[in-house]
Amino acid sequence: MxxxxxxxxxxxxxxxxxxxxxxxxxxxxxxxxxxxxxxxxxxxxxxxxxxxxxxxxxxxxxxxxxxxxxxxxxxxxxxxxxxxxxxxxxxxxxxxxxxxxxxxxxxxxxxxxxxxxxxxxxxxxxxxxxxxxxxxxxxxxxRFFPTVKALQKMLHEEKKLGKIYRMWCDFGLDIDIPSLPDDSRYKDPALGAGSLLDIGIYSITWGLLTLSENVGDAADDPEVASTQTLSHGVDTDSSVLLKYPSTGRQGICTSSTNFDSSGAFARIEGSEGHIEVFGGKAASPQMFVFHPKDGRKEERHEFEKPGRGFxxxxxxxxxxxxxxxxxxETVPHAETMRMMRIMDGVRKRGGARFPVDDW
The missing domain is CATH 3.40.50.720 (NAD(P)-binding Rossmann-like Domain)
Structure with missing residues (x-):
């Protein structure tokens, strides 16, 4: 000590x-x-x-x-x-x-x-x-969870999944937005309300850390397409599609305040099999399971986590x-800027504008 x-x-x-x-x-x-x-x-x-x-x-x-x-x-x-x-x-x-x-x-x-x-x-x-x-x-x-570190090592160093093709991640909550007061942080655009910044950021994070072998200045910016459904001026559903032109890897990253997600929240697919990630939600992974394509026994990777993991x-x-x-090194400034630019673009295309935005 x-x-x-x-x-x-x-x-x-x-x-x-x-x-x-x-x-x-x-x-x-x-x-x-x-x-x-x-x-x-x-x-x-x-x-x-x-x-x-x-x-x-x-x-x-x-x-x-x-x-x-x-x-x-x-x-x-x-x-x-x-x-x-x-x-x-x-x-x-x-x-x-x-x-x-x-x-x-x-x-x-x-x-x-x-x-x-x-x-x-x-x-x-x-x-x-x-x-x-x-x-x-x-x-x-x-990004600091041992679950995530071990998954990245398996994907990007050991290459056990082979050639990575695509991934999917969802984070959903069940929140009755219309019933909330106008000054609720879930409803007021001035407070950054909406699923994207609150929970969609986690889905996109999983897309970036599984599809890209690098972080920060060393990482490429993915091409991004997206759509949003708005209620009271904030997004209740956001769907973000990532593509890395140099590798062809794609990611589908979704968030919702209309439906509570459960079970496996992420899946990564490659030439040698697929991986499913489990936890309470995408913010707090508990374990992942590697399913080899050749029929070999699945590999379960679970990590001790007293409390929440902060x-x-x-x-x-x-x-x-x-x-x-x-x-x-794990969350460099450049990686935060990449995330903010991605989310800005999603909101510009989807119409979820905040009073502080200058567009």
Whole structure:
């Protein structure tokens, strides 16, 4: 434990996603951890919210002697000299400003997905981080799961699937959009509502990581076609088709708030068989099964996952910070920009426009 890197986190926002993140990084039953995590500060829109959050997610789980500073604002988290990295768990319509405020204070940042509302906002945030010399990463936690790492190794290094032909991934939720209040994050375009940015980003992520052997600047941009169905100005269904001209590989990436998906959420097909991926949802893979084409016995690959699995990305951030890195190899800035451009294009074609868009 003494050799592990330690990160003192400042938590911005006290919603569900922040609670999940804190629960995971403070777990005591995870012997495979490779970093130590301390919740140094918590900021919310009121002091009462921070206090309630600490009681529910920190007090009973804290494995350090540090008791977090609790604030009724985000600004006080940014100003805390003992905070090494700020975790931003606000709704994505606030990500740009939260990131810029943290960066201005000289803080490293782990910002939840989607990184921003559009590519233009993402460019502004990355430029600010570069100018300030701080680390920043989009929290695409799924990419850090051992399930995903093992699958990528099988596909792109061991080539066990042979020539990859195509993939499919779906993420569906059952949400009655018309019945929600107009200011719901699922219904209000100003809050980035719609299936695409909320859950479709995971389906597209699976397309990118299974069809492309590279990431970031080293990866090719796929050709993209798409369609959307809108309700109240936001997409309830999005279907995105990816194609890599150099290999001919294709991906079908879908999302919906009309129907709850279950079972295998992804399938990858190749010349030597196919792979099915299982988990609660596409965000949180639990296992995958390789079905060889020649009739050999299937191979099941399942990985231990206490809690939800946020500790893998948190550990990765800790090691990056210790090494003095300014971005992640797993989710580099260029990969976030690729995703934002893809989603911008889907929305332009489908008509799901946000007030912050300039098109």
């Amino acid at each position: 003494a050799d592990m890197p330690t990160v003192r986190w400042g938590i911005v926002a006290t919603g569900k996603i922040s609670g999940w993140f804190v629960e995971d990084i403070l777990r005591r039953d995870w012997p495979q951890r490779s970093a130590s995590h301390i919740v140094q500060a918590v900021g919310a829109s009121s002091l009462g919210k921070s206090q309630k959050f600490a009681e529910e997610f920190i007090t009973a789980r804290n494995n350090s002697d540090v008791q977090p500073e609790l604030y009724g604002s985000y600004k006080e988290v940014y100003k805390n000299d003992d905070v090494d990295c700020v975790y931003i768990g606000t709704p994505h319509s606030f990500h740009k400003q939260n990131c810029l405020d943290a960066i201005a204070a000289g803080k490293n940042v782990l910002c939840e997905k989607p990184f921003t509302m559009n590519a233009k906002e993402a460019e502004e945030v990355f430029a600010a981080a570069k100018a300030k010399g701080v680390y920043i990463m989009e929290a695409v936690w799924t 500790y893998w990305e948190a550990d990765a951030v800790a090691h990056d910070l210790k090494a003095g890195e300014k971005e992640s």
